[in-house]
Amino acid sequence: MDLSSAPIPLVGPDDHVRGTGDATVVVYADLGCPHCAGAWAELRERPRLVFRHFPVASKHPRSPALHAAAEAAGAQGRFFEMVDSLYADRGRIDDPHLWERAELLGLDLERFEAERRAEATRMRVRRDFESGIRAGVTGTPAVFPIS
Amino acid sequence: MIAVGEKAPNFTLRDQDGEDVSLADYSGRKVLLVFYPMDFSSVCSEQLSIYHEVKPELADKGVEVVGISVDQIHAHKAFQEKLGIDTTLLADFEPKGEVAKAYGSWFEPAGFANRTLVLIDEDGTVAWTYESPTPGEFPGANVIFDALAS
Numbered sequence: 001m002d003l004s005s006a007p008i009p010l011v012g013p014d015d016h017v018r019g020t021g022d023a024t025v026v027v028y029a030d031l032g033c034p035h036c037a038g039a040w041a042e043l044r045e046r047p048r049l050v051f052r053h054f055p056v057a058s059k060h061p062r063s064p065a066l067h068a069a070a071e072a073a074g075a076q077g078r079f080f081e082m083v084d085s086l087y088a089d090r091g092r093i094d095d096p097h098l099w100e101r102a103e104l105l106g107l108d109l110e111r112f113e114a115e116r117r118a119e120a121t122r123m124r125v126r127r128d129f130e131s132g133i134r135a136g137v138t139g140t141p142a143v144f145p146i147s
Numbered sequence: 148m149i150a151v152g153e154k155a156p157n158f159t160l161r162d163q164d165g166e167d168v169s170l171a172d173y174s175g176r177k178v179l180l181v182f183y184p185m186d187f188s189s190v191c192s193e194q195l196s197i198y199h200e201v202k203p204e205l206a207d208k209g210v211e212v213v214g215i216s217v218d219q220i221h222a223h224k225a226f227q228e229k230l231g232i233d234t235t236l237l238a239d240f241e242p243k244g245e246v247a248k249a250y251g252s253w254f255e256p257a258g259f260a261n262r263t264l265v266l267i268d269e270d271g272t273v274a275w276t277y278e279s280p281t282p283g284e285f286p287g288a289n290v291i292f293d294a295l296a297s
Contacts, residue, residue, distance in 0.1 A: 001204045001207070003204050004292040004296045006289075056197065057231070058196045058200065058230050058232050059230065059231070129200070133201060133287065135289070136290075138193060139193050
């Protein structure tokens with residue numbers, strides 16, 4: 001895999017985008033990161049926000065599971081609701097807590113469970129991570145305003 | 148800093164498990180020496196964590212990462228465990244900073260290694276170096292891959 005320097009990818013149809021408007025920010029964030037959770041209250045209010053996965057598992061061992069859960073929720077149209085939920089309550093991040101969150105969001109639990117463990121989900125998360133590495137991300141949240 | 152093209156000075160230091168590790172042990176392989184100020188500092192933690200995350204991609208390019216700081220082996224062990232990484236961490240502890248000084252990676256004002264990277268080729272020659280503008284900054288992993296691609 002080539003991880004040499006490259007600008008962040010253009011916002012595409014596979015990105016997780018919330019809001020509309022010209023003022024867009026792309027944020028590389030770690031769902032296990034307390035700094036990201038602290039910044040989320042402000043970031044989530046941006047007119048148009050693009051969320052990209054940047055889990056640093058060595059620092060936050062549950063991050064891969066949290067990002068996979070967000071992706072699996074996204075497959076059922078509730079990506080940002082899961083992100084909001086995870087950042088709002090960082091003390092409950094074990095599997096039973098993820099199932100509980102999925103239920104509260106009205107997700108099909110069986111599908112959620114299968115998709116969060118799927119290799120395609122892991123690869124989707126890794127794709128964002130690698131684009132962040134190539135863009136020189138060294139910590140989270142890393143915010144890129146784009147016009 | 149040590150110059151590209153120079154023969155990398157050999158050294159023997161103890162790792163986080165108390166085992167002797169020499170540069171000569173890496174003969175025939177590429178090794179990236181990551182000189183960093185100190186275990187447990189926030190920037191050093193971020194740096195070693197990020198580099199750990201791209202370890203498979205670095206291994207694909209035949210590069211092994213080794214961290215070096217003035218910390219003692221027990222601090223290295225605790226730091227390694229805290230970060231959840233398996234990167235070899237070498238103790239440049241006594242004489243303090245001797246290896247960092249040999250590589251021109253010493254930050255005299257603070258008495259610790261400057262934040263520098265030294266890529267050593269399979270034949271023990273310095274292939275690339277990087278020195279952070281300040282010890283409080285570290286280069287993204289992309290910079291390492293840029294060097295490997297050039």
